[in-house]
Amino acid sequence: MPNGKVWGVGYDLFLSRPDDVDPANIVIPINQMGGMTDEQIGQYARLLIQEARLCEALELSEIIAFRNFRHVALDELSEWFTELQEFEDNENIKNTLALIEQEIESKQRRKKAKASKAEKRREIRSNYEKLLVQIGRRDGFACAQCGISANDVQVDHIVPLAEGGSNDLDNLQLLCPACNSRKSDKIPEEVAGVATGKSGRHSQE
Numbered sequence: 001m002p003n004g005k006v007w008g009v010g011y012d013l014f015l016s017r018p019d020d021v022d023p024a025n026i027v028i029p030i031n032q033m034g035g036m037t038d039e040q041i042g043q044y045a046r047l048l049i050q051e052a053r054l055c056e057a058l059e060l061s062e063i064i065a066f067r068n069f070r071h072v073a074l075d076e077l078s079e080w081f082t083e084l085q086e087f088e089d090n091e092n093i094k095n096t097l098a099l100i101e102q103e104i105e106s107k108q109r110r111k112k113a114k115a116s117k118a119e120k121r122r123e124i125r126s127n128y129e130k131l132l133v134q135i136g137r138r139d140g141f142a143c144a145q146c147g148i149s150a151n152d153v154q155v156d157h158i159v160p161l162a163e164g165g166s167n168d169l170d171n172l173q174l175l176c177p178a179c180n181s182r183k184s185d186k187i188p189e190e191v192a193g194v195a196t197g198k199s200g201r202h203s204q205e
Contacts, residue, residue: 024052024059057087061096069103074111077104117161124155124167131155135174145179154180 026048033041064080081100087093124131132155142149144156153174159165 024055026052054087054090057084057093058090060084061090061093064096064100072103074104074107077107113164120161120167128155131169131172132174134169135172138169139174141174143176143179144173145175148176150176152177156180 026045028041028045036044060080061084064084069077077100081097081104084093084097084100088097132153135155136153140149141153143153153176156173156175157165157167158171158173165171
């Protein structure tokens with residue numbers, strides 16, 4: 001402090017909570033307050049507020065650095081980013097901000113892809129009969145996997161929607177229920193070994 005007294009910022013370790021951030025405490029040794037007016041005490045304590053806030057930000061940063069982001073909502077990530085951004089000059093906090101920003105971008109991409117996938121599924125459902133006839137006329141109403149002709153063939157995406165596949169006709173084929181049930185969302189190369197005399201150009205919708 002300006003008067004040579006030693007004050008500081010810290011935490012009550014006995015009250016710390018591992019899953020939350022405790023507010024930092026401004027520590028004022030009683031034996032150093034003698035001869036000081038209330039105004040001086042308040043003035044010097046106020047000088048430590050920013051340092052206390054930095055301590056809180058560092059604790060939050062450390063907790064976040066070891067956090068599994070998988071179940072953290074976008075709103076919470078954004079709140080963390082805003083709270084820490086004021087102290088981005090600190091190297092540890094700067095690194096944590098980079099982690100948060102990367103996760104926000106990743107979640108936004110997944111959210112957009114999920115919405116796009118849902119829209120494509122709705123489009124398929126609304127035009128299913130028409131597509132079934134179009135693909136059937138093109139491919140002879142035969143299963144693209146085993147070659148069997150059946151009345152219950154199903155419209156299937158060659159490159160699955162989960163992998164960015166489209167609803168374009170050249171990405172659609174017909175599969176019998178048995179072949180369709182043996183697959184998951186795999187790209188064509190991954191299912192080639194399942195083929196029984198065919199190219200294996202398919203995957204489950």
